[in-house]
Amino acid sequence: MTFSDDTLARFAREVAKYPPQHKASAVMACLAIVQQEQGFVSTQAEDALAAYLGMPPIAVHEVTTFYNMYNQQPVGKFKLNVCTNLPCQLRDGQTALDHVCSRLGVEPYGTTADGVFTVQPSECLGACADAPVMLVNDRQMLSFMGAERLDELVDTLRAHAADESR
Amino acid sequence: MPDLSKFKATGRETCFHGRHIGAQIYDGLDGSNWRLKDYEQRGGYQALRRILGLDGGAGMTPDEVIAEVKSSGLRGRGGAGFPTGLKWSFMPKNYAGPKYLVCNSDEGEPGTCKDRDILAYNPHIVIEGMAIAAYAMGAAAGYNYIHGEIFEVYQRFEQALDEARAAGCLGERILGSSFSFELHAHHGFGAYICGEETALLESIEGKKGQPRFKPPFPASFGVYGRPTTINNTETFAAVPWIIRHGGERYLAVGKPNNGGTKIFSVVGDVNAPGNFEIPLGTPFSKLLELAGGVKGGALKAVIPGGSSAPVLPANIMLDCTMDYDAIAKAGSMLGSGAVIVMNDSRCMVRSLLRLSYFYQHESCGQCTPCREGTGWLWRLVDRIEHGRGRMEDIDVLDSVADNIMGRTICALGDAAAMPVRGMIKHFRDEFVHHVEHKRCAAGTAAALATT
Numbered sequence: 001m002t003f004s005d006d007t008l009a010r011f012a013r014e015v016a017k018y019p020p021q022h023k024a025s026a027v028m029a030c031l032a033i034v035q036q037e038q039g040f041v042s043t044q045a046e047d048a049l050a051a052y053l054g055m056p057p058i059a060v061h062e063v064t065t066f067y068n069m070y071n072q073q074p075v076g077k078f079k080l081n082v083c084t085n086l087p088c089q090l091r092d093g094q095t096a097l098d099h100v101c102s103r104l105g106v107e108p109y110g111t112t113a114d115g116v117f118t119v120q121p122s123e124c125l126g127a128c129a130d131a132p133v134m135l136v137n138d139r140q141m142l143s144f145m146g147a148e149r150l151d152e153l154v155d156t157l158r159a160h161a162a163d164e165s166r
Numbered sequence: 167m168p169d170l171s172k173f174k175a176t177g178r179e180t181c182f183h184g185r186h187i188g189a190q191i192y193d194g195l196d197g198s199n200w201r202l203k204d205y206e207q208r209g210g211y212q213a214l215r216r217i218l219g220l221d222g223g224a225g226m227t228p229d230e231v232i233a234e235v236k237s238s239g240l241r242g243r244g245g246a247g248f249p250t251g252l253k254w255s256f257m258p259k260n261y262a263g264p265k266y267l268v269c270n271s272d273e274g275e276p277g278t279c280k281d282r283d284i285l286a287y288n289p290h291i292v293i294e295g296m297a298i299a300a301y302a303m304g305a306a307a308g309y310n311y312i313h314g315e316i317f318e319v320y321q322r323f324e325q326a327l328d329e330a331r332a333a334g335c336l337g338e339r340i341l342g343s344s345f346s347f348e349l350h351a352h353h354g355f356g357a358y359i360c361g362e363e364t365a366l367l368e369s370i371e372g373k374k375g376q377p378r379f380k381p382p383f384p385a386s387f388g389v390y391g392r393p394t395t396i397n398n399t400e401t402f403a404a405v406p407w408i409i410r411h412g413g414e415r416y417l418a419v420g421k422p423n424n425g426g427t428k429i430f431s432v433v434g435d436v437n438a439p440g441n442f443e444i445p446l447g448t449p450f451s452k453l454l455e456l457a458g459g460v461k462g463g464a465l466k467a468v469i470p471g472g473s474s475a476p477v478l479p480a481n482i483m484l485d486c487t488m489d490y491d492a493i494a495k496a497g498s499m500l501g502s503g504a505v506i507v508m509n510d511s512r513c514m515v516r517s518l519l520r521l522s523y524f525y526q527h528e529s530c531g532q533c534t535p536c537r538e539g540t541g542w543l544w545r546l547v548d549r550i551e552h553g554r555g556r557m558e559d560i561d562v563l564d565s566v567a568d569n570i571m572g573r574t575i576c577a578l579g580d581a582a583a584m585p586v587r588g589m590i591k592h593f594r595d596e597f598v599h600h601v602e603h604k605r606c607a608a609g610t611a612a613a614l615a616t617t
Contacts, residue, residue, distance in 0.1 A: 017309075017350035019264075022390055024372035028355050032314070055372070066374040066530075068356030069314055085276045086473060086520045087506050090434040123358060123524055124276040124473075125315040128504070129180045129431055129439040136170060138355075139317040143175035153173060160168040 237413030239425025244398030277504025295402030420446035471501025474581030476588025525582035553604030
């Protein structure tokens, strides 16, 4: 796998934060960039990133597999992570997860047949006062997601996916 | 990606609600005034100018800055409550190579969401606090490790860093002085353990977040093996006020040994959950009132310092003031300042089940007592919750927790064990009821049937 010039420029911006002999420090940010651009982190991407950062491929793979947010397999166009930890559970976090799953007809960790949605429970997002809270594709946090707002979100995302596939 | 802004938090509920008492960090924020010019209008970067002698005064030596912070009684806001000035004084003074400063914004302790609001709505206060700390300890570079789940906040902080660099508040020869300090943002990507300071250091180095043996402590062997000091976001955010107003005044805001204000995240069964900045030593009942009181029933119990802190029953909690010493005396800990409120419909076995699942999920797997023990805890609580428990399981649970504590490299083992021991100590009768009746006595019997 080769990365585009745009991707390499994003990598370089991360690498520049660390001393030249410690390029490996940028591995988490670079893997997040790979995931944002490709949807998941493949072993091919890990190997290419390892070469770029001067790391053994297994060291990159260790990072991908240790941290919860890296997708080791392809996921739906929209990955929804709903927090179900105790503070959220006290404010209907589990109910929110159940609602999204039943609305989309998937089990937790499942992906809809059309490939648009993947739904996962998650651990603490650090936004407990906003419960129910969730992430969309790792980078956008949505707050106070009761049933009504969840329905609206699903409709919004589904319409967007339909527009794009037209 | 479609526009999802209508689903996002605005900070009105959690931060700009006007229900703080004597706010120092959250004071005057409205969500739009996070930029450098706004921060300067609130008096920002004056403390940095003062120590550098750029305000017409004589400036302060690094030792004077540390002495001022020591006199404030400031204690670490991330969980351990260690005196900040003392921690700063551990950094070697005549070290030839680079020294590092790290901010721990990996805010993932269930119940806590205060640092997110600091970084989103007042990022420059953290930058200024870190610059002052770097001056005091002679650190040339720093990193702010931000929870991967709050990516938009990470991006906001990077914008603030760009502003600070452009204004000369970071970088080479800060504000024209001889002091230089560069600061960068680093994000996590989903690992509770990286809130542990040596796991965080490993993570900055691009590795799995597995905690290191201590000693050596970070002050002698930190990031890249260099002397490093790590403080919580809120700790750094408290520093500019201390320099501007003096350590003694800061201490006077709280109570002896518990200086200053503290931000509490009040979550769970309250009518108005949010962050509340109040003086340490404020009665719990007052904090509960600020959060709109208990929702959905009477107060049953409170986990006063994040999910790792032992639970306290209502009667004990209502007698407590919110400070490190009072909560410790009551048998729990102030921790990160997350106050998880539970009403009388809540089943303690079910609540503990969710926490036990979390700790076994987040154990890094390095130490056997934690890796195996957290799994045992979870399976035992699961068995009791689902009506398959035996009476001796309750003592086995307590014993497994006891055998994890103090036998692991880091505090995650203790963090998993303490909630178990607290729940059994104060709510043993609920565990007994589950074993005897194969069901829950609290109002969640229906939930039990469906899970």
